[in-house]
Amino acid sequence: MSFPPHTSLFNEGNGAGAQTLDVSLGPQHPSTHGVFRMNVRMDGETIVKLQPVFGYLHRNHEKLAERNSWLGSMPYTDRLDYLCPITNNWAYAVAVEKLAGIEVPERAEYIRVIVGELTRLQNHTVFLGFILGDMGSWGSALMYAFREREKILDLFEELTGARMMVNYMRFGGVRCDFPVGWLEKARAYIETYPAFLDEMESLLVGNEILLARLQGVAPVTAERAINAGLSGPVLRASGVDYDIRKVDGYGIYPRLSFRVPRGEVGDCFDRFMIRLLEARESIKLLQQAFAQIPAGPIVNPVVKQRGFKPPVGEAYGRIESPKGELGFHLVSEGGEKPYRYHIRPPSLINLTLLEEMCLGSKLADVMVILGSIDIVLGEVDR
Amino acid sequence: MNFPGSGLIKGMWVTLVNGVGSFFDPQRSKRLITEQYPEERPKLAEASRSFPFLIFDNDPEAGIRCTSCKICEKECPPQCIFIEQDKDANGKLFRRPKVFNIDISVCMSCQICVEVCPFESIRMDNIYEMSSYDRFGSLVVTKAQLLKSNEYYHGIHPTEAATTDARIEAARIKKAAAAKVTAEKAAAAKAAAAAKAAEEKAVSEKAEPPQPEQTA
């Protein structure tokens, strides 16, 4: 009979007999949203140290892009934030269009807004489900969210041929036009969406346990959020009025009317609510785009997609992806391949404050905080 | 009504409505959308794509559209296409592939090969049951497996196939017209040259003795 040294689980106490416990959460863990890892030091269940570890999904997308043609990187961008491939396509297209000075036809811009906002809608919906999963709710909200996402993905499949890996945008436009009847179908579907959001709201918002789990957890001040480069809903939850759709006014966003919600406290609950409110604004945007979409070409005919050679120079193009500011920094030497291709991944940079947010919280909060930042590991590790 | 616990009761109501509602959703369009896969097959959208295949017209050997230009091999982002050009024993190259392999475990279904192909010969299939225990054998699809008829293409992507055929037809007509024009031009030129030659001959015959005739 042998008794294993159980005290070895704990670190030696520092002074007054306090013992801390080091736990490696991840890379295989149910709620790290993939292969993310956090080395956590806990005193009881309180976090005293947290160190994120990245790179388990690293495939050096940037190096691959230097090997491929300009067009050849487009399908790879699908795999960045694989929940919202279309906005990744869009960001890359915007950056290349800046680099080469390409005009985009009007219909293509409308198509981009429609598919982009559908992407935002499904991302935010799934976010509501995922954060409930992180809180230990047994998947009801997640399943409802996936149910609705499924319908949006079906729309994407009809349009682009694939549910997730769409490879849809092209330099100066999009790859294919709507098939017959698609717009009517999408419009009819979006009509039902507010009712679904109402259902989600009555399931979640107001739930006392959810409020207790989210409110007051990990507040971030506006100043800190800006300094740490947070972007997207996480930034706006801290009360910063900064939406790249408004600020840059790329595409046809200046023509459409929508509101940018922002919170006051910047805690997990605000980050949660901002997504819900943004989803409602996306519906408004979609309805306007459905009503206004003109006929015309869907891609700039001047642009040669194969053997595309932008002029020498560099450009930084960015859009407001559902996760935040997704930017591409491209350097061209005039050749068929990029000289340098860099992605500014919102998921990674939004994690900058993770340790600060988690210190002093409980272990269970770490999952909620991570969930409220809304990361996708394909983008964090690239 | 807002008392402590009312939010929980509201949430319970939502789950109950969904639970009961899933029994009263005969079209399974609103709540219970799961497809019972092996028994029910999803109706694929027309644009739906999985992996590439090669089109032939009428005959898999003679009608193969691919000319082994290797543009797709060069453009393929994950570099999963492998082509060898056909040649005879003397090293004379034919405009058709001898080997055309696609490693579909590497292929990412991006359909860039389809877009760059100038001969409309590679297109996206929509089959999806391709799982296998054999990593290297069955996931490397060879030319024989890739070749599928144009009718098959019409079957899976009717709209796209129709436009493709129209484009090929237009190109053929244009080519034929161009050929006709060139032929006519050549004929006219020949006639003119012949006339000129005859004239010159007549002139030269007067001046000089006849020389050995050159080809026109």
Add this chain to the structure above:
Amino acid sequence: MNLENLPLAILKAILDAFTWCGAKAGIVVPPWALTLVSILIVIVAILSVFLVMFALMSVLERKILGRMQNRYGPNRVGPWGLFQPVADGIKMLTKEDLVPRSADQIVHFLAPIAMVIPALMLPAILPYGRGMVPVELASGILYFFALGAGTEVAVFMAGWSSNNKYSILGAMRAIAQMISYELPLVMSAVIAALVAGTLSPNGIVMAQAGVSFGVVPNWFVFTPWGFAACILFYIGALAESNRSPFDLPEGESELVAGHLTEYSGFKYAIFFMAEYIGMFAINGLLVTLFLGGYQAPFPFLEWIPSWCWFFAKLAFVAFSMVWVRATMPRFRIDQMMQFAWKFMLPMSFVALIAAAAWHYAGRGLAAWGISFLIVAVPYLLLGRFCFTRRHTVDNRRYLFSE
């Protein structure tokens, strides 16, 4: 044929057959042997009923959860997926039984046994129908809680012996949770016992017979204090059986599987079974204490056998636990403790006072009103003070910029 006495009749028939066989063989069966045989038969009957219920529950829970989440749930094995437990059982039995090398082998082995034995002994004192109490204990409630506390030790044994950080965290959570919730659980049971004037479960069921005001059954849940105590007991039962929203010890989103992380194969199955049988037992006690046990709600429904009523009520309570699991997110450890000590415990005292008021005010309509006030006012105040004052949607504003 009298359905009401069917189980007893079957028991008697078996005993008669036993005596008859003995007589045929020329042996006079001594009375102690008959008692022994009847005890064995009852044990086998109860165990098989509970095991079948566990098997059914394991598939129905997934099906109900599935439906509430708009999925089908298991529907592949057998008709409507009803043979799923068989498939699960085979899977569990054929899985490798892994024991970590650094685990405390003996304790790791003993923990599932220590878990399952009290769970199997709990159903002994429940009154399943009129005259159907396997063990008629005058202090049955005490017996129940005394045994029920044994599972805490087993959970800690499991967590400690695994020598895994997730396990130890899960075990510590489990201990904290179970001990905290034992108090309001016992307190609310005490109220029912006080009002009924007995600690015997059967006596408590008897005290809930009949109908008052002509329409309302005399079940304790239909009095204000009884309702409060019933809800408290229900919440306590959720916590004691580690069910959502109190599944912190397992907490799969944080602790992977808590104290069960290092268990696999049959040992895991035993934990699973013990948890479900414990849940049925505590639900049975809830039915006994507050939902009138085997009593029919109205006299004209008494043609349905009493044991049917008991199991119907048990099924309803079990369903509601699945329903809660489908809806609610998990508490955080500190919130869970707060909820136990700052809300549940005071509320159980309030319910006690309300019960006393109800009793001394004559158990009539006026008593009902007084008791309602005594419960409702502290509930609103306490709820507001503990929870909704700090955490509410109303304290948030969202600004929009055009």
Add this chain to the structure above:
Amino acid sequence: MSSLSPEIVLQRIHDALPKARVELLNNPSPSGQHAIRVHREDVLEVAGLLKNDPELLLDYTSNVTGIDYSDHLEVVYHLFSIAKKHGPITLKVRTGDRAQDVTVPSLTPIWKSADFQEREAFDLFGIRFEGHPDLRRLLMWEEFADFPMRKDYVAPDDYEYEPTPHGSIVQKIQAHSKHASASSSTNA
């Protein structure tokens, strides 16, 4: 977005810090995002000015990355102002060469958002950021020796078997298997 031209920024830097070595880099692309190159010894001062100058208020560092040129490495910062809603201003800092003199000052103390991105540039390009609070590899593992994003990085030849190999890869595989068999035979 109101645009802020780099010329104005350059003027402000000249006014406030006359000694700082800054120059305007013309960007020939239609994007017109001209860059400001700052000498690495002055970059901390300049960055502090850019962040706090009431006219510029470039409080948001969106993007940080490295670029490998044949003779030096370059760090690029894309700065925006959330307060004034203008940008981007491209700030470039050069290292001395690619091998030895690869140190530039870290801007993480000024903009926290540079934290992970500078670590990434360190990881993939081998640019050393002086003053970075926690300069470790971000994506590659600690024991990894090389810098994979550099142009002269040679990928290891430990390819798995590829059924459709391309010319250069075939050679590498053959070289690798030869190498592997040679080493295994020597081990044996």
